């Protein structure tokens with residue numbers, strides 16, 4: 001009995017729709033094979049995607065049970081008829097594959113096959129796979145129907161669409177890999193900016209507490225409370241970075257208040273005086289506020305860690321339609337062009353990246369002996 005739906009066009013259309021519905025390469029391959037087998041009433045169907053080493057990167061079958069498939073053993077090499085399909089770019093329609101001079105016998109558990117239709121799947125000049133069908137199901141009990149020229153045509157149409165579906169699925173997987181890589185970079189920056197700074201402050205505060213514990217236990221106690229607070233904040237930041245939330249304080253208090261509070265804490269924790277001023281700043285899009293906060297944090301962190309400055313000044317001002325963040329220190333300065341881009345130093349790279357990601361610009365002005373100014377400008381506001 002034929003499985004083919006009443007209208008050939010409806011069946012082809014259903015097969016094409018099924019192929020385009022999937023995005024993963026594996027699913028696309030399975031759908032192509034199942035559609036081909038169904039459409040041509042074949043007992044067996046297979047699709048092979050060649051690798052570069054004379055084997056198949058993927059070989060998907062339909063009509064063979066899982067146990068049978070396992071029993072057959074390793075994926076076929078590209079030899080005999082299979083190889084021909086991948087190298088000659090034209091269809092092969094055979095009444096009995098076993099009689100073809102290229103036939104080399106089956107592996108032990110391989111089902112026996114007679115009539116055969118093979119067709120390459122091409123994308124331009126490139127053969128990206130091949131479809132194989134065997135044993136056309138035959139209404140006549142005595143068998144021997146074989147695939148027809150019409151079947152071949154039908155399969156050719158299917159193969160053209162299979163090529164598109166396969167190429168799209170590959171592109172989709174590639175772009176998803178890229179997204180994952182970007183996401184990883186983002187998370188690395190996030191962790192660096194948020195958490196490593198908190199831990200650094202925490203270490204300093206713990207050291208201060210240790211130094212005070214004999215001399216001034218009360219103040220040591222105060223510092224230890226601060227250690228606990230910083231640890232709690234580090235935990236929050238870590239969680240926020242992981243679930244991609246922005247710093248909670250930004251939502252609750254806004255950028256100006258958040259910056260002011262954080263700067264007061266730094267001012268108390270460090271020998272350098274750290275001050276903040278703002279004027280005319282309006283609420284900004286969430287992503288810009290977050291980027292400004294992170295850049296301010298890293299610039300402050302750098303100034304306090306590397307510069308030996310006595311004064312660090314942070315300002316947030318409106319300049320026409322733009323909003324400008326400036327972090328200036330009167331420390332030892334450095335040569336921004338000499339900082340190695342790769343390797344351990346993530347801070348400057350991360351700041352540039354963040355500024356750019358919200359349509360802004362980062363400028364670093366510094367030279368040895370002249371202090372440093374990090375400026376970030378965003379267009380909104």
Ligand SMILES: Nc1ncnc2c1ncn2[C@@H]1O[C@H](COP(=O)(O)OP(=O)(O)OP(=O)(O)O)[C@@H](O)[C@H]1O
Pocket residue numbers: 192302303306307329331332333334339344345346347348349371372
């Ligand atoms: N305000 C500053 N004053 C003096 N030197 C600075 C200042 N900011 C940065 N630097 C110098 O530039 C280098 C690079 O800074 P960057 O933030 O990229 O990396 P890092 O602070 O060394 O490491 P990370 O930020 O990844 O923990 C620093 O190592 C330091 O030598």
Ligand SMILES: [Mg+2]
Pocket residue numbers: 298301302346347348
């Ligand atoms: Mg840094």
